[in-house]
Amino acid sequence: MLAGCGGSASRHPLSAAEVDCMARAMYFESHRSSRDGMVAVGTVVMNRVHSDAFPDTVCGVVGQKNQFAPGVMSKPMSGASATLARETAQAVIAGERHPKIARAKFFHAAWYQASYNNMHYVVTTGGNAFYEKRRPELVTSPYPLPAFKG
Template structure:
Protein backbone atom coordinates (compact mmCIF):
# COMPACT_ATOMS: atom_id res chain seq x y z
CA UNK A 1 0.00 0.00 0.00
CA UNK A 2 1.47 3.39 -0.98
CA UNK A 3 0.80 6.53 0.98
CA UNK A 4 1.24 10.10 -0.23
CA UNK A 5 4.20 11.98 1.13
CA UNK A 6 3.15 13.57 4.40
CA UNK A 7 4.25 17.16 4.97
CA UNK A 8 2.88 17.69 8.48
CA UNK A 9 2.05 15.58 11.54
CA UNK A 10 -1.66 15.87 10.76
CA UNK A 11 -1.14 14.79 7.14
CA UNK A 12 0.96 11.85 8.31
CA UNK A 13 -1.68 10.84 10.84
CA UNK A 14 -4.42 10.99 8.21
CA UNK A 15 -2.31 9.05 5.70
CA UNK A 16 -1.77 6.27 8.23
CA UNK A 17 -5.38 6.16 9.42
CA UNK A 18 -6.24 3.19 7.21
CA UNK A 19 -3.54 1.13 8.92
CA UNK A 20 -3.48 2.51 12.44
CA UNK A 21 -7.04 3.57 13.07
CA UNK A 22 -8.22 6.88 14.40
CA UNK A 23 -5.24 8.99 15.39
CA UNK A 24 -6.74 9.14 18.86
CA UNK A 25 -10.37 9.22 17.76
CA UNK A 26 -12.95 6.74 19.01
CA UNK A 27 -15.11 4.57 16.73
CA UNK A 28 -18.05 6.72 17.91
CA UNK A 29 -16.42 9.94 16.70
CA UNK A 30 -15.37 8.41 13.38
CA UNK A 31 -18.90 7.11 12.79
CA UNK A 32 -20.32 10.53 13.67
CA UNK A 33 -18.00 12.16 11.14
CA UNK A 34 -19.02 9.74 8.38
CA UNK A 35 -22.71 10.29 9.07
CA UNK A 36 -22.38 14.06 9.41
CA UNK A 37 -20.44 14.70 6.20
CA UNK A 38 -21.79 11.93 3.95
CA UNK A 39 -25.51 12.23 4.73
CA UNK A 40 -25.47 16.04 4.73
CA UNK A 41 -27.61 15.63 7.86
CA UNK A 42 -30.49 14.83 5.48
CA UNK A 43 -32.38 12.56 7.87
CA UNK A 44 -31.84 9.91 10.49
CA UNK A 45 -32.52 7.26 7.83
CA UNK A 46 -29.78 8.75 5.64
CA UNK A 47 -27.34 8.67 8.54
CA UNK A 48 -28.23 5.04 9.32
CA UNK A 49 -27.62 4.18 5.65
CA UNK A 50 -24.15 5.76 5.79
CA UNK A 51 -23.38 4.00 9.06
CA UNK A 52 -24.50 0.71 7.55
CA UNK A 53 -22.07 1.16 4.64
CA UNK A 54 -19.25 1.81 7.12
CA UNK A 55 -20.09 -1.25 9.24
CA UNK A 56 -20.52 -3.47 6.17
CA UNK A 57 -17.03 -2.45 5.04
CA UNK A 58 -15.52 -3.11 8.49
CA UNK A 59 -17.07 -6.58 8.52
CA UNK A 60 -16.29 -7.45 4.87
CA UNK A 61 -12.56 -8.11 5.19
CA UNK A 62 -11.98 -6.07 2.01
CA UNK A 63 -11.45 -2.78 3.89
CA UNK A 64 -9.70 -1.78 7.11
CA UNK A 65 -11.09 -3.67 10.10
CA UNK A 66 -11.93 -0.60 12.20
CA UNK A 67 -14.56 2.10 11.89
CA UNK A 68 -11.89 4.81 11.86
CA UNK A 69 -9.79 2.90 9.35
CA UNK A 70 -12.75 2.71 6.95
CA UNK A 71 -13.87 6.31 7.48
CA UNK A 72 -10.34 7.69 7.19
CA UNK A 73 -9.39 5.67 4.11
CA UNK A 74 -8.30 8.10 1.42
CA UNK A 75 -10.78 8.68 -1.40
CA UNK A 76 -13.62 6.68 0.14
CA UNK A 77 -15.63 9.40 1.84
CA UNK A 78 -15.96 13.19 1.82
CA UNK A 79 -12.71 15.17 1.60
CA UNK A 80 -11.58 16.37 5.02
CA UNK A 81 -13.91 13.96 6.81
CA UNK A 82 -11.44 13.44 9.66
CA UNK A 83 -10.39 17.08 10.02
CA UNK A 84 -13.27 19.42 9.14
CA UNK A 85 -15.33 21.08 11.86
CA UNK A 86 -18.84 19.78 12.58
CA UNK A 87 -21.69 22.20 13.40
CA UNK A 88 -22.83 21.60 16.96
CA UNK A 89 -26.54 22.11 16.15
CA UNK A 90 -26.70 18.77 14.34
CA UNK A 91 -24.58 16.78 16.78
CA UNK A 92 -27.22 15.42 19.21
CA UNK A 93 -29.02 13.46 16.45
CA UNK A 94 -25.72 12.47 14.81
CA UNK A 95 -24.36 11.16 18.13
CA UNK A 96 -27.51 9.18 18.95
CA UNK A 97 -27.63 7.66 15.46
CA UNK A 98 -23.93 6.74 15.46
CA UNK A 99 -24.29 5.02 18.82
CA UNK A 100 -27.32 3.09 17.58
CA UNK A 101 -25.49 1.86 14.45
CA UNK A 102 -22.43 0.87 16.49
CA UNK A 103 -24.79 -1.15 18.71
CA UNK A 104 -26.23 -3.02 15.72
CA UNK A 105 -28.90 -0.94 13.97
CA UNK A 106 -28.64 -1.25 10.18
CA UNK A 107 -30.37 0.03 7.08
CA UNK A 108 -32.08 -3.12 5.87
CA UNK A 109 -31.86 -1.94 2.26
CA UNK A 110 -28.07 -2.34 2.37
CA UNK A 111 -26.48 -5.52 1.04
CA UNK A 112 -24.54 -7.52 3.62
CA UNK A 113 -21.28 -6.17 2.20
CA UNK A 114 -20.36 -3.62 -0.47
CA UNK A 115 -20.24 -4.93 -4.01
CA UNK A 116 -16.86 -4.84 -5.79
CA UNK A 117 -18.48 -3.08 -8.75
CA UNK A 118 -19.47 -0.17 -6.51
CA UNK A 119 -23.19 -0.44 -7.36
CA UNK A 120 -25.69 0.73 -4.80
CA UNK A 121 -28.24 -1.63 -3.33
CA UNK A 122 -31.60 -1.59 -5.09
CA UNK A 123 -33.71 1.41 -4.15
CA UNK A 124 -30.84 3.57 -2.91
CA UNK A 125 -29.43 6.67 -4.52
CA UNK A 126 -26.98 9.49 -3.83
CA UNK A 127 -29.93 11.42 -2.35
CA UNK A 128 -29.95 9.07 0.65
CA UNK A 129 -26.38 10.08 1.43
CA UNK A 130 -24.91 6.64 0.76
CA UNK A 131 -21.42 6.75 -0.67
CA UNK A 132 -20.69 4.24 -3.43
CA UNK A 133 -17.95 1.80 -2.43
CA UNK A 134 -14.75 3.06 -3.98
CA UNK A 135 -16.36 6.41 -4.74
Protein backbone atom coordinates in the same frame (compact mmCIF):
# COMPACT_ATOMS: atom_id res chain seq x y z
CA MET B 1 -38.72 1.80 9.60
CA LEU B 2 -35.18 0.91 10.55
CA ALA B 3 -34.34 -2.43 12.07
CA GLY B 4 -31.71 -3.71 14.44
CA CYS B 5 -29.70 -6.74 13.63
CA GLY B 6 -29.02 -9.57 16.01
CA GLY B 7 -25.70 -10.32 17.56
CA SER B 8 -22.73 -8.19 18.33
CA ALA B 9 -22.19 -5.09 16.22
CA SER B 10 -18.41 -5.60 16.20
CA ARG B 11 -15.60 -8.02 16.91
CA HIS B 12 -14.36 -5.86 19.81
CA PRO B 13 -15.65 -2.96 21.92
CA LEU B 14 -15.56 0.33 20.04
CA SER B 15 -13.91 3.35 21.57
CA ALA B 16 -15.26 6.88 21.84
CA ALA B 17 -12.91 7.72 18.94
CA GLU B 18 -14.63 5.13 16.75
CA VAL B 19 -18.05 6.54 17.66
CA ASP B 20 -16.70 9.94 16.59
CA CYS B 21 -15.38 8.50 13.30
CA MET B 22 -18.78 6.93 12.56
CA ALA B 23 -20.57 10.19 13.40
CA ARG B 24 -18.22 12.06 11.07
CA ALA B 25 -18.96 9.74 8.15
CA MET B 26 -22.69 10.13 8.79
CA TYR B 27 -22.53 13.92 9.22
CA PHE B 28 -20.48 14.66 6.13
CA GLU B 29 -22.05 12.06 3.82
CA SER B 30 -25.80 12.21 4.49
CA HIS B 31 -26.84 15.82 3.93
CA ARG B 32 -26.77 16.30 7.70
CA SER B 33 -30.52 16.14 8.22
CA SER B 34 -31.70 12.66 7.35
CA ARG B 35 -31.44 10.07 10.13
CA ASP B 36 -32.39 7.45 7.56
CA GLY B 37 -29.48 8.52 5.37
CA MET B 38 -27.14 8.53 8.36
CA VAL B 39 -28.12 4.97 9.28
CA ALA B 40 -27.57 3.93 5.66
CA VAL B 41 -24.05 5.43 5.65
CA GLY B 42 -23.34 3.79 9.01
CA THR B 43 -24.54 0.44 7.72
CA VAL B 44 -22.11 0.69 4.78
CA VAL B 45 -19.29 1.55 7.21
CA MET B 46 -20.11 -1.50 9.35
CA ASN B 47 -20.40 -3.71 6.26
CA ARG B 48 -16.90 -2.61 5.34
CA VAL B 49 -15.59 -3.18 8.88
CA HIS B 50 -16.82 -6.78 8.66
CA SER B 51 -15.36 -7.32 5.17
CA ASP B 52 -11.88 -8.70 4.58
CA ALA B 53 -11.46 -6.14 1.76
CA PHE B 54 -11.44 -3.13 4.12
CA PRO B 55 -9.85 -2.11 7.44
CA ASP B 56 -11.39 -3.82 10.48
CA THR B 57 -12.10 -0.68 12.51
CA VAL B 58 -14.58 2.15 12.02
CA CYS B 59 -11.82 4.77 12.01
CA GLY B 60 -9.79 2.67 9.58
CA VAL B 61 -12.72 2.51 7.16
CA VAL B 62 -13.75 6.16 7.50
CA GLY B 63 -10.16 7.36 7.27
CA GLN B 64 -9.37 5.47 4.06
CA LYS B 65 -8.06 7.82 1.41
CA ASN B 66 -10.58 8.90 -1.27
CA GLN B 67 -13.45 6.89 0.21
CA PHE B 68 -15.41 9.54 2.10
CA ALA B 69 -15.91 13.31 1.87
CA PRO B 70 -12.75 15.42 1.90
CA GLY B 71 -11.97 16.53 5.44
CA VAL B 72 -14.24 13.92 7.01
CA MET B 73 -11.68 13.28 9.76
CA SER B 74 -10.72 16.90 10.41
CA LYS B 75 -13.51 19.38 9.64
CA PRO B 76 -15.62 20.56 12.58
CA MET B 77 -19.15 19.29 13.15
CA SER B 78 -21.73 21.54 14.77
CA GLY B 79 -25.38 22.10 15.54
CA ALA B 80 -28.34 19.78 15.71
CA SER B 81 -27.02 17.67 12.82
CA ALA B 82 -23.85 16.89 14.77
CA THR B 83 -25.92 15.80 17.76
CA LEU B 84 -28.10 13.64 15.50
CA ALA B 85 -24.98 12.10 13.91
CA ARG B 86 -23.48 11.20 17.30
CA GLU B 87 -26.75 9.67 18.54
CA THR B 88 -27.20 7.75 15.30
CA ALA B 89 -23.58 6.56 15.35
CA GLN B 90 -24.14 5.06 18.80
CA ALA B 91 -27.30 3.30 17.57
CA VAL B 92 -25.55 1.82 14.53
CA ILE B 93 -22.58 0.67 16.59
CA ALA B 94 -25.07 -0.93 19.00
CA GLY B 95 -26.51 -2.93 16.08
CA GLU B 96 -29.09 -0.81 14.24
CA ARG B 97 -28.91 -1.26 10.46
CA HIS B 98 -30.76 0.18 7.49
CA PRO B 99 -33.12 -2.57 6.27
CA LYS B 100 -32.56 -1.86 2.58
CA ILE B 101 -28.74 -1.76 2.61
CA ALA B 102 -28.20 -5.50 3.19
CA ARG B 103 -24.61 -6.24 2.03
CA ALA B 104 -23.98 -2.97 0.15
CA LYS B 105 -20.55 -1.46 0.77
CA PHE B 106 -20.69 1.49 -1.63
CA PHE B 107 -22.60 4.69 -2.34
CA HIS B 108 -22.29 7.91 -4.28
CA ALA B 109 -24.18 11.19 -4.43
CA ALA B 110 -27.70 10.55 -5.75
CA TRP B 111 -27.21 13.08 -8.56
CA TYR B 112 -24.07 11.35 -9.89
CA GLN B 113 -24.50 9.38 -13.11
CA ALA B 114 -22.22 6.33 -12.98
CA SER B 115 -21.68 4.29 -16.11
CA TYR B 116 -20.38 1.02 -14.68
CA ASN B 117 -22.26 -2.21 -15.41
CA ASN B 118 -21.58 -3.86 -12.03
CA MET B 119 -23.59 -1.53 -9.78
CA HIS B 120 -26.72 -3.07 -8.25
CA TYR B 121 -28.63 -0.27 -6.48
CA VAL B 122 -30.48 -1.09 -3.25
CA VAL B 123 -31.76 2.29 -1.96
CA THR B 124 -31.46 6.04 -2.39
CA THR B 125 -31.70 8.03 0.84
CA GLY B 126 -30.03 10.97 2.56
CA GLY B 127 -28.84 12.32 -0.78
CA ASN B 128 -26.95 9.13 -1.71
CA ALA B 129 -27.53 6.10 -3.93
CA PHE B 130 -26.32 2.90 -2.24
CA TYR B 131 -25.22 -0.14 -4.20
CA GLU B 132 -23.56 -3.54 -4.21
CA LYS B 133 -20.91 -4.45 -6.74
CA ARG B 134 -21.99 -7.58 -8.64
CA ARG B 135 -21.07 -9.43 -11.76
CA PRO B 136 -22.91 -7.62 -14.60
CA GLU B 137 -25.24 -10.54 -15.32
CA LEU B 138 -26.45 -10.46 -11.68
CA VAL B 139 -27.35 -6.75 -11.66
CA THR B 140 -31.14 -6.39 -11.64
CA SER B 141 -31.31 -2.75 -10.51
CA PRO B 142 -28.74 -0.88 -12.63
CA TYR B 143 -30.00 2.67 -11.92
CA PRO B 144 -30.41 4.60 -8.67
CA LEU B 145 -33.84 4.07 -7.14
CA PRO B 146 -36.27 6.88 -6.26
CA ALA B 147 -35.43 8.46 -2.91
CA PHE B 148 -36.58 6.49 0.14
CA LYS B 149 -37.78 8.38 3.19
CA GLY B 150 -37.76 6.15 6.24
